[in-house]
């Protein structure tokens with residue numbers, strides 16, 4: 133290798149190349165961000181969606197569940213839970229179903245993974261459901277492949 | 282060891298080892314909750330124990346990087362550290378911050394994004410600690426000799442701090458949140474951390490094999506060039522299904538496939554140096570860890586990363602046990618092993634033990650590595666079954682999990698072996714060896 137490439141050349145290629153790829157990356161991310169902004173026009177982050185995200189974070193749901201496939205793998209995917217609860221056909225029933233599920237935990241069933249009991253107000257539960265509904269409407273390139281998540 | 286201030290690294294290595302043990306203990310806790318779900322379900326829920334497991338990992342690895350820097354920078358720069366006192370203050374601040382975070386977690390005081398669960402004030406404290414550290418080492422390098430190793434190490438460490446700043450940005454839009462969350466997580470482990478890893482590895486190669494610095498440093502630039510040229514755009518492999526445009530499937534697939542190259546180059550590099558160097562350094566265990574590091578990183582990050590990085594494959598495996606399998610072997614091979622390698626090299630030097638509990642240390646290497654490897658296989662099989670049942674056949678998540686319990690028991694068994702190995706490693710580094718070092722003054726045949 134010594135003949136083809138000197139140390140100084142290797143260094144210069146490193147710095148130049150890194151700068152180049154970083155700039156390309158920033159450009160692409162900027163473009164992606166602009167598409168996200170466009171998407172917000174049809175699927176706005178309302179105050180209740182934003183509040184729902186904070187409820188989600190307050191209880192660290194991500195450290196058991198995935199959302200859009202990211203998080204922990206202990207409990208089901210929730211990015212499409214709204215669809216799984218049939219929210220697209222019957223929104224009122226899905227909302228009640230989700231809220232009641234959360235309220236009824238832990239199930240206490242022996243040998244089954246337990247979801248903890250959380251102190252969540254009715255308002256917070258509604259915000260959380262709005263957050264799930266918002267998330268289910270994001271264009272995820274058809275992921276997950278099955279509604280099972 | 283030539284400079285007195287290098288000793289300060291010992292604080293960091295000790296702190297790191299304590300947190301390493303804690304990390305593994307909490308790993309055992311969550312591994313147990315998975316197979317016996319009623320364990321502790323009220324007192325210590327899975328999510329809390331998991332954040333302690335992952336946060337302890339990240340913090341101890343960083344602590345090890347700090348220690349490694351304090352050890353190798355004076356030697357490379359050929360000057361004492363700018364301030365030993367600052368380094369000690371920084372250590373305690375960091376350790377107390379980490380302990381406060383863990384205690385807080387137990388009382389459910391946390392934020393809610395994976396790996397970034399630290400409350401805001403802890404995040405800010407981390408920034409302060411990082412600045413103290415960067416100031417200290419940058420001043421040291423500025424007054425001393427500048428080598429490629431220190432340059433790249435500094436670049437990597439500054440990068441860690443800069444990208445950590447994105448953890449402070451938490452927008453209400455989940456997609457935006459995810460896009461920039463990966464600027465911390467991916468651009469760390471598949472970007473700037475690789476610079477730190479490669480420069481520590483280069484330092485170890487110079488010391489252990491005696492190969493000429495010019496050769497090592499040229500390799501170093503090639504390796505990190507490969508790492509960043511592929512790794513920056515490789516971020517695209519996390520932008521497939523989170524509400525970002527479809528072109529990322531192409532960019533992510535192509536560039537993250539290339540991410541295998543730097544890990545492969547590290548294997549070639551370490552073996553070539555050992556083969557060319559021909560120096561029989563007495564610290565064989567340090568060499569074992571260095572070679573093990575490049576090989577395990579190649580398998581964990583390179584092979585297991587490639588396994589699920591192409592968009593059509595990731596469509597099926599995304600967020601399954603395959604991800605967990607890869608996460609374990611990659612973190613272990615690349616960052617756990619580089620840390621243990623530098624500790625195994627540096628701690629006997631600092632403590633003037635020669636050659637210390639070397640055999641025990643090597644037992645630790647084999648047992649821990651076998652444990653993590655077995656764990657990775659168990660999770661990989663679990664992930665394949667899960668992907669098929671859940672993503673191809675459309676079975677429900679909880680139903681599928683019941684099918685995986687055998688694999689989870691095997692993971693727990695492998696975890697126990699891992700734990701035993703870790704105890705051996707820590708023991709070998711902390712407790713003086715018998716007979717061998719009695720009455721001997723540290724005569725170091727080669728650095």
Ligand code: HEM
Pocket residue numbers: 195203204205206305306308309310311312315331334335338604605608609612613614617653692693695696697699700
């Ligand atoms: C006793 C050994 C260990 C056990 C039993 C164990 C167990 C676990 C479990 C159950 C999870 C949660 C997976 C989920 O969300 O469903 C996890 C996550 C994780 N562990 Fe371990 N672990 C062990 C050792 C390690 C080691 C040695 C490392 C690092 C080298 C490590 C790094 C991680 C990481 C990075 C995650 C997050 C994975 C992801 O998000 O994909 N663990 N571990």
Ligand code: HEM
Pocket residue numbers: 201202203395470471518519537538540541578582583585586587589590591595598599600601604607608609611612615616
């Ligand atoms: C030492 C370097 C690496 C480490 C420590 C590492 C660690 C991790 C961890 C912990 C995750 C899970 C993140 C989460 O919780 O969502 C992950 C995800 C992933 N990694 Fe790596 N990784 C490394 C290198 C690589 C490389 C080189 C590749 C590709 C060749 C790769 C491909 C992937 C992919 C595709 C995912 C997403 C998995 C999914 O869709 O669920 N990784 N990595």
Ligand SMILES: [Fe+2]
Pocket residue numbers: 467471515516518519
């Ligand atoms: Fe990545």
